[in-house]
Amino acid sequence: MLHCPRKTARTLVYSGIFLATGLAQAFALDPTGDWRVADGVANIRVAECNGSMWGAVAWEKQPGGRDTHNPDVSKQNRPTLGMPILIDMRKKPGVDQWEGQVYNAKDGQFYSSTIKPLSPDQMEIQGCVLGFLCGGETWTRVAGPIPSSPANSMAKGPPKSPGAPPHTAGMTAPKTTGSVGPKTPGQKLATAAHPADPVGDICLLPDIAGFAH
Structure with a gap:
């Protein structure tokens, strides 16, 4: 035939x-990058640190916030800028979902959480207390994604060029991601509006570096 x-x-x-x-x-x-929370009061930077996803506050609508509701008195004066929000999120096999904990600065509590990209520009985050009282919201991408560092031995796929991490004196840097990803139109706007980045590579933040090792 x-x-x-x-x-x-x-x-x-x-x-x-x-x-x-x-x-x-x-x-x-890809869940990495900067994401605007649903009520628009903050951006959360998500990056892969030693094979887990972490998220920290990278921008605040009202600067100068403090973690006043933290049950640990020693942390109640720490700035909310740079504070970890997504804690040690591990990928679920076979699906684009990551599970771990989310820190809610409004009540100082940790909750079981799942993040799931819905599209290149939207990500769903859900949090539950002991398996019930579940709620969620959708975040919108404002920058990223963030390429993995060649130094990260647990990163999947071929290494990409990382952004230059900030120099941090007296700290042993964990295996980390770059702080700046490929430029997108949204990222150019964010960079123009906020030329100075006070947070940089979140994997080098002390609160994350102490866990991601």
């Missing part, structure tokens, strides 16, 4: 389009 060359070529083209679309979606669902 003879095959029609034109039909075969058309089939290959369609197959290539579907394959390319599927690969693009797979690579696009």
